[in-house]
Structures are given as C-alpha cells and as structure tokens.
Amino acid sequence: MSALKSNPRSKPDSDMLFKGIVCALIGAIILLAPYFARSPDVQEMMRQAHIVGWFALALGLAFLVQFAVRRHKRRALDAETASYIEQNTPRSPSNSRSRSGRKK
Numbered sequence: 001m002s003a004l005k006s007n008p009r010s011k012p013d014s015d016m017l018f019k020g021i022v023c024a025l026i027g028a029i030i031l032l033a034p035y036f037a038r039s040p041d042v043q044e045m046m047r048q049a050h051i052v053g054w055f056a057l058a059l060g061l062a063f064l065v066q067f068a069v070r071r072h073k074r075r076a077l078d079a080e081t082a083s084y085i086e087q088n089t090p091r092s093p094s095n096s097r098s099r100s101g102r103k104k
Contacts, residue, residue, distance in 0.1 A: 030050070
C-alpha cells in the first residue's frame with residue numbers, strides 16, 4: 001500500500017479500492033446471512049434481500065476491476081515514462097581527454 005500513498009493520483013484509486021471491498025463484503029454478508037441466522041423470520045427476511053446482495057456484490061467487484069485496470073494503466077505509463085527519461089537523458093562523457101592524445 002505504500003506505492004498507493006506515494007503517488008498524488010492515489011487518492012481516487014484508494015477510494016475506489018475501499019468502495020469495492022466494502023460493497024463486495026456487504027453483498028457477501030447479505031447473501032450468506034440466511035445460512036447463519038437462527039430465527040426463521042430473519043432467515044426469510046434475508047432470503048428476500050438476495051437481489052440487493054447480488055447487486056452489492058456485483059458493484060463491489062466492478063469497483064475492484066476498475067481499480068485494477070487503473071493501477072495497471074498507471075504502472076505501464078510510469079514504466080514507459082521512466083524508459084523514455086532514461087533513453088533521453090544526456091550522458092556525460094567519463095573522460096574528456098583521450099588516451100591516444102597523451103605523450104608518454
């Protein structure tokens with residue numbers, strides 16, 4: 001997570017990751033709740049909310065996919081920028097005098 005904090009563009013990306021995790025967890029909890037509820041009334045109520053659970057799970061997964069795509073694009077762009085800078089940085093000669101020009 002330190003790579004996310006060092007980049008100024010990371011705030012929207014970390015928000016996207018947080019939203020994705022929270023929505024996916026809410027959806028999973030809603031879908032699994034009928035199996036862990038003890039009261040038949042609560043079980044029936046949670047079974048009726050299965051559409052909401054699937055929607056929250058799908059929305060959370062969409063946020064996570066969008067986060068992964070953005071992160072992949074940013075890493076590719078950063079690598080391309082670093083390669084461009086490396087190739088176009090002027091190199092200073094190590095020694096301005098040549099050895100063949102010296103007298104022995």
